[in-house]
Amino acid sequence: MDRMVPQRKMTFYQPNTNDDSSREQVRVPNVIALVGLPARGKTYISHKLCRYLNWIGIKTRAFNVGEYRRKACDFSNEGKSDFFNPQNLRAVKIRDECARLAMEDMGQYLENKEGEVAIFDATNTTRERRKWLVDFCKKEDRDPKFRIFFVESVCDDPEIINSNIAEVKISSPDYVGRMTEEQARDDFVRRIENYKSQYETLDEELDDELSFIRVINAGRSFYVHNVNGHVQSRVVYFLMNIHLLPRSIYLTRHGESEYNRIGRLGGDSPLSDNGLTYAQKLREYFEKENVPGDLRIWSSQKIRAAQTANHMKDLAAHVEYWKVLDEIDAGICEGLTYEDFQARYPKQFAERDKDKYHYRYPSGESYEDLVARLEPVIMELERQSNVLVVSHQAVLRCILAYFDNKNRSELPYLNVPLHTIIKLTPKAYSCEIEMFKFKIDAVDTYRAKPNEPVDNGNGNHSSLEWEYSNETTLCHSP
Structure with a gap:
């Protein structure tokens, strides 16, 4: 690479x-x-x-x-x-x-x-x-x-x-x-x-x-x-893999997929019409962003992510498709809705709610497995200049948790909504995190931690007359 x-x-x-x-x-x-x-x-x-x-x-x-x-x-x-x-x-x-x-x-x-x-x-x-x-x-x-x-x-x-x-x-x-x-x-x-x-x-x-x-x-x-x-x-x-040079890292999920629309886990479905609209708007965002130097795009190999990334191929110095960026493997639960999962495997469903970070889908992965799988990605992100990662909810939760210094209990419940760009800018004493929510319809795939109020991340976005609204936070390391 x-x-x-x-x-x-x-x-x-x-x-x-x-x-x-x-x-x-x-x-x-x-x-x-x-x-x-x-x-x-x-x-x-x-x-x-x-x-x-x-x-x-x-x-x-x-x-x-x-x-x-x-x-x-x-x-x-x-x-x-x-x-x-x-x-x-x-x-x-x-x-x-x-x-x-x-x-x-x-x-x-x-x-x-x-x-x-x-x-x-x-x-x-x-x-x-x-x-x-x-x-x-x-x-x-x-x-x-x-x-x-x-x-x-x-x-x-x-x-x-x-x-x-x-x-x-x-x-x-x-x-x-x-x-x-x-x-x-x-x-x-x-x-x-x-x-x-x-x-x-x-x-x-x-x-x-x-x-x-x-x-x-x-x-x-x-x-x-x-x-x-x-x-x-x-x-x-x-x-040996970090550098101190200024740069930004952009994270985004693929556009809304057909499986997202019907609430199914995993799979390899294509983008919905809303998802295709987001892929086009994502391109327009980066045309205006004027990223200094060469922009690199890393995408998962799933169809929905590749479709999203392909809209930007001519804007990037390199586009690479990594299997390691594929969504968490739900094993025997791939293609099920949460309702199906709970009905067919009630004990497994309860165990996942009890300890989501360590829970491993039967014949699949846990968030703990996903962190181990993504360590090479983190190392490459630390080495590179400006990168856009097009991936999936669980994968981006792990990457965001690294840069935002979130602990294991928080990681599986970080909100990474569809049709949103997360811009990370590492600083000496902090990491600046900006979220750009696009005004494009999409289903809400966020599932809150049991017994906690639902936060779908949409409540603070009030500038609906804008193409996208922006939130900025400074996230300090310990």
Whole structure:
């Protein structure tokens, strides 16, 4: 598949064989510690990594030392750039105490088995600070000891740094509502200089005993050292597939199908007349959208999705049809209505309502299976620039849950209505989600969670005189 990313350089180093009992154990808690100067995308990496690990079923929580610092002192009085000067001993003491509190909370989180992975989001720019963190994870009375992996984000590309600074001065809680953008930029640049004066990068010789990856210039190249265990391998796999460049991802279901009209599950029916109208209007939307760069279209191989995507073939750089984007397999229930399903298989129907995420259709799939099936799609979405995904309700729920950081209980009930475009724009501290509902008739296929009020997603769309109406939300990562 073609990829709109720079050529990536990768260097791997064989694990050493020092005496570390945690290397011999399989199921041990993992700490992922960020390293790097400000404006190098550490918190962006932390948010995305936390979201990814939770999405694939590895319970993860991020501990951001900056949040502890903001609680400890009033930034308007204490937190300007001088607060990060290593010669400011009072501030150093406060920052060290905030790091200690974050570490202790992280330790309790892992020791109490609330999760499997903790992400320690801080600059960790000195060898002394990193040793403190390693010693905390390897405490003699801790059994099992925590396995620690450092992720260093290194960047000397002025364009990337300036882009990150621009994003931070707009989005960071340190600056929003406290000073002008120009003041924020000047202050943040001085903060970076304070960190530079004491920064010690990870080194394969000086830090030979550590496990780490160095992500260089937003993923143009990598250096991987001493990877140990499944979690660290997954982290490396993920980091090698993300980039920090601006782009948007568009999600849409196929137009209304003939099976939609009669309420049947799955199948491979063609579009209805309403669905064909939507396919044409979708094309017109993208003609006006003027997507920067090349637009890629990924469609499922089902007839209804392919018909929808085919209306746009000449607008895209590439159109690809992926079986992995096909709707969830309903097994023996394919082609049934919900009423048929409940009448023929009442026990199965009740089990699905009890735990929809884990429920597997007989001879079919569960949402849990679907998440595993879609992981390669998520990896490709993280690598690509602007992409339109034309797929199905269950599939798009899984993709939307990833970008919107929804948990397993929420995922199967996300509302993805027909004849709607969902535009996702990843940001440093959030993901902006816009929904464009077209004024084209379609059946409502949404089925609410049992014992909860029905929300068909149509109540807030009041601009019926427009071709489509728009809702925008900012969805923040943890």
